[in-house]
Amino acid sequence: MLDLTPRQRTLALHILLELVIFINPGALRDNVSDDDLSDLRPQALGVDKDRQAFWYFEGMTLFREKPVGRKRQWSAVCHTAEEWKAVSEPLSSSGNEGKLRKHIQDVAEEVVAELEYRDREAQRRGIAKEPKTMLCADFTKGFV
Numbered sequence: 394m395l396d397l398t399p400r401q402r403t404l405a406l407h408i409l410l411e412l413v414i415f416i417n418p419g420a421l422r423d424n425v426s427d428d429d430l431s432d433l434r435p436q437a438l439g440v441d442k443d444r445q446a447f448w449y450f451e452g453m454t455l456f457r458e459k460p461v462g463r464k465r466q467w468s469a470v471c472h473t474a475e476e477w478k479a480v481s482e483p484l485s486s487s488g489n490e491g492k493l494r495k496h497i498q499d500v501a502e503e504v505v506a507e508l509e510y511r512d513r514e515a516q517r518r519g520i521a522k523e524p525k526t527m528l529c530a531d532f533t534k535g536f537v
Contacts, residue, residue: 438500439493441484447493449500453508455480474508477501 437446
């Protein structure tokens, strides 16, 4: 199996999807309704007072997109139950940041429940919990 960084995996998936659409342009339209297509367009959960956008793409990780000059820097904000519980605390509860806080709390509720379920199942089965070693340094390189 190839040892690819998250950025390389993302680019490979993008290229494969482009290839499929190039070879058979109708493939996507034939199998997906217009309502589903709008759901495929990711949107940030919101933006904080520092113009940092927060993104959730399913899974267990929340990402932050931070403007750095003319580029954008991405980082994983949280991927443990404790981090998910605490991530919205520094955000204001009013205005656009309040909406962001509510969106993050709604997602966090589901993610924390899933993470806690997985932990209980792992304990029940006697499986040792492995520490997270995901680093986002490689993922952020070269994004504009």
